[in-house]
Amino acid sequence: MPNQDWIERTRRALWHPCTQMKQLERLPPLPIARGEGAWLIDYDGRRYLDAISSWWVNLFGHAEPRIRAAIAAQMEQIEHVILAGCTHAPVVELSERLAQLTGLGHAFYGSDGASAVEIALKMSHHYWRNCGRPEKTGFVSLIHGYHGETLGALSVTDIALFKDTYAPLLRPTHQALSPDARQARDGETPAAVARRAAADLEDYLAAHADTTAALIIEPLVQGAAGMVMYDPLYLRLARQICDRHRVHLIADEIAVGFGRTGTLFACEQAPGARQVADIADFLCLSKGITGGFLPLACVLTRDDIYAAFYDEATARGFLHSHSYTGNPLACRAALTVLDIFEQDAVLAANHAKAQRLTEWLAPLAGHPRVAHFRHRGMIWAFDVIDAPADFALEFHRQALQRGVLVRPIGATVYFMPPYVIDEAQMRLLAEVTLDLLDRLPG
Ligand SMILES: *Cc1c(COP(=O)(O)O)cnc(C)c1O
Numbered sequence: 001m002p003n004q005d006w007i008e009r010t011r012r013a014l015w016h017p018c019t020q021m022k023q024l025e026r027l028p029p030l031p032i033a034r035g036e037g038a039w040l041i042d043y044d045g046r047r048y049l050d051a052i053s054s055w056w057v058n059l060f061g062h063a064e065p066r067i068r069a070a071i072a073a074q075m076e077q078i079e080h081v082i083l084a085g086c087t088h089a090p091v092v093e094l095s096e097r098l099a100q101l102t103g104l105g106h107a108f109y110g111s112d113g114a115s116a117v118e119i120a121l122k123m124s125h126h127y128w129r130n131c132g133r134p135e136k137t138g139f140v141s142l143i144h145g146y147h148g149e150t151l152g153a154l155s156v157t158d159i160a161l162f163k164d165t166y167a168p169l170l171r172p173t174h175q176a177l178s179p180d181a182r183q184a185r186d187g188e189t190p191a192a193v194a195r196r197a198a199a200d201l202e203d204y205l206a207a208h209a210d211t212t213a214a215l216i217i218e219p220l221v222q223g224a225a226g227m228v229m230y231d232p233l234y235l236r237l238a239r240q241i242c243d244r245h246r247v248h249l250i251a252d253e254i255a256v257g258f259g260r261t262g263t264l265f266a267c268e269q270a271p272g273a274r275q276v277a278d279i280a281d282f283l284c285l286s287k288g289i290t291g292g293f294l295p296l297a298c299v300l301t302r303d304d305i306y307a308a309f310y311d312e313a314t315a316r317g318f319l320h321s322h323s324y325t326g327n328p329l330a331c332r333a334a335l336t337v338l339d340i341f342e343q344d345a346v347l348a349a350n351h352a353k354a355q356r357l358t359e360w361l362a363p364l365a366g367h368p369r370v371a372h373f374r375h376r377g378m379i380w381a382f383d384v385i386d387a388p389a390d391f392a393l394e395f396h397r398q399a400l401q402r403g404v405l406v407r408p409i410g411a412t413v414y415f416m417p418p419y420v421i422d423e424a425q426m427r428l429l430a431e432v433t434l435d436l437l438d439r440l441p442g
Pocket of ligand 1: 112113114115117146147148149218223224252253254255286287
């Protein structure tokens, strides 16, 4: 069936995420029949470079053969079993390997990023309650932070367009200054901005630590804010401040985990940190965890936090659950992702690849319409100075016509390609972007 038929049936039956459906009149959905590496292929046979890794979930390209084979093999054994009272090899092996990679000894599973955030928030409060501090119910996040869209996660999210409508349903939380490196005043370095933001956090916790359970942050890159990047020093300072005031630090690495920022986990880049456990009390993972194949989320935490729930009393235990917790197919996919990181020495390969793409994108850094060209690991972003209100939609629409799938956030254009992007695809991405910047009206 050709594209057009799928578009019409979509209009009649579907309600899309993060979409004003009326906009589909101007920009119909892109029907995708299959994927191949960094390419998406529609029902009419046209190819599109997936420059945003299908909403940041894909790592090694579409239809990666090793992940496909691992899921197929697991399907022959057991597709799913209740995880309350049962256990199985994929979930045990994955928990052991993630513990070894992060230093956080116990793993709890959910089905998507927002559920991981809910789990971490509830666990943090419940820990303090079990420790005789039930008044620690508050949460701090960063200005323009994003942690998902369920009510708890949205309460710590600070993106007006997603939040304002539902404000009457949400718990009040505090937003501390973001260490956004673009906020540098005259002569200020990114590290100085990080120190200034840390001082703001310190001021808040000095007054409110008694009623605060946790700080939740996106380490190094605030994704949905428009790929806001900041100095790793902030992670170290935030850890020290949380220690000083006895507040948990929740690292939401749902978008930045699994190599996106150049290290396996972003927290590892904090000065002096050897592993995630040196920075975070809770680590939220999802998106790339299965290479983009299946929904899975994981919250890792320290053994001493886990121990505070271990008791004869049922209600002191963490009684949260989701039906698909620890799904064996998804865990098998995640184990294969970890294997691929080792087999293909992915982090080293990405380092070289990132240098090449940065070279291809160099003309953008000096373009007269571009401000704050920035890059960390396998993420690139820049702000368009004179972008009109419909810039994001128009850029997206015209890039698709040239075979590139990108979705700017407001006036920010970003790239988060699958790690398998090759030289010809880098060139296409750079050429299309430069051409659109020259042609789109200001
Ligand atoms: C995507 C994202 C979430 C939410 O994950 P979902 O799977 O969409 O619920 C939470 N935090 C961050 C940082 C994210 O990028």
